[in-house]
Each structure stands twice: as structure tokens, then as C-alpha cells.
Amino acid sequence: MTDMPELKLVFTGPMGAGKTTAIAAISDMAPVLTDVANSDRAAFDKDSTTVALDYGQLSLDDGTVVRLYGTPGQERFGFMRTILCRGAIGIILLLDGSRDDAISSLDDFLGGIRKLDPMPATVIGVGRCGSSDAPVLVRAKHHLQQLGLTLPMFRVDVRRREDVLLLVETLVCLLEAGAGPETMQ
């Protein structure tokens, strides 16, 4: 226990979006991982996958401790997302911009986030999308407009600490500004 303020943030998004990498990039401690061998290479060609959670911790300059939780990406682990999002005041939604189903994933995950009551402040990070005017970013912005949402969205490389910190700091700024779901919608 500590007297310093603490925030619970959740990194979510589809398999392979970089949630585990993002948490490892900014955590002050070695993250707790629940990676196992990935047997579903058809869904995503990578060696390992998270099946329960990732956990890391980050201390901000003002002493605020940010507890970082990562969810599994696959739909069959949706129950873990429900558990992990309990009490979260902010969500970072990561997407793989190189995938054809990036917008569909955006839609799916936002659908889940919007069902949370209250809807936590949310920031979107899109990786592997090339330039800042990449078509996937344009389509994602358009999709958010169609949904009536104005959420901060950044092109990120989740391996870069400063990119991931930008997402976290934006979320903290939203929270400090009292930008709840009402002002984001």
C-alpha cells in the first residue's frame, strides 16, 4: 500500500497488436507475463501468446503509480478482459495497422469498451501502419466519427518507450481534465 495516487490502466486489443511489448517497454519492473506457446499460427504467426494477463508498474514524475494490465487478444479469452477491466479508469486500445481486419478489430474492441459502465477514458495506438497519413489511420478516424466518438489516436511503435509513454500520458491528461466518456463521445 502507498499514499501516492494509483491508477489502473488496461492495454487491450487483438492478438499481435503489441500489448505485452508495450507494457514491457514502460514498466519499471520486469512484467509479470502469462505467455504460452501459440498453436494458432493461422490467426497470427508468432511464437507465444498471452492467455491470462500481463502486469507491469510505472511511476510517473509526480509520484503517481500506474498499474498496467494487459489482456489476451483472442475472443476466447474475453472473460479475462471483463475481469481485468473492472476498476480500470483508462484503456489503451492497440491495433495492428498492417492487418486487413484492423478496422473490424477497432469496432469489436470499442464495442466491448463502450459496454463498460462507466466507459473508461480510452486512447488508441495503431502500430505497423507506416506514415501518419496511412490509409488505415484515415479509415479508423472515419470509423470513430461514424460511431460519434472523439478519441485520441496515435501512430505508435510499441517497442519505443516514448511512444507508449505518449499513450499513457495522454490518458492521464484526459483523466486530469475530467474527460469522461460524456466529453469523448
Place this chain on the structure above:
Amino acid sequence: MNNAARIPQKLASTATEQLAKFGRDTPGIGLAVLSTTDGFEVATYKAERAVSAKMAAMGSSLQALSEAITREAGLKAARKLIIESDNGAVLALGINECKPAMSLVVVADKSASLGHLLWSAKLCCASVVRAVNGS
């Protein structure tokens, strides 16, 4: 994705036979699901498809959490997780001695003796390892 694509049919059939024997020989078992460590069913006993899919995913999460917590606590590899409820028990066991590594989730009602259940589940895991490594 079809499980047949990732688990050889012969292995799945053998594992199904082992689970059936486990179920027959152990009073109180409601269902059992053997899965890959990333949550896909390999074999089931008394579990319908929708239930077995959920149990496989939850079982792999439980097993991974068990391993994470024992690792963080500086203990050796997690062997099994026991959840006792008013009406029965759930076991999650890691089977890391075979390739691919697997998890076994067992749901038992309160007529089951926990000691017998654990012993029997351990035998079942050993038979799965023999079947996998011998195939």
C-alpha cells in the same frame, strides 16, 4: 481453426480414451477438458462443445496464472490448482512433460473425494504424457 489442424487425430483419439477411463474410474467427475496451453480443446469428457471451449480457455488462463504466481514467489513450476466450492471442486493441472504442453481441467461435484480426484487426475496426466511422447 479446426483442432485437427494442430493436434494429430491419433493423439486426440488416444487422449479422449484416457479421459474416458479417468471419468469412469473416478466418482464425481462432471466434466474434463484437455487443452493446449493456449486454450484449444484436444479431448473432452462429458463436455459439450460450447462448454469445453470455455473450459479450455479458462483452464489455460488458470494454469498460466498459477505458473506466473509460483514464478513470482520464487517457487518451482506450478503443478496443479485446486478450487474448492460449496458444491464441488475444479482442478487445473499443467502437463508440461509432453510436447505440445497441455492443461487438464476437471470439474467434480461434492460426491468426489478430493484425494482420489487428485491421484486419479495425476494418473490421467501421466497416461497422456506416455501417449503423446510415444506417438
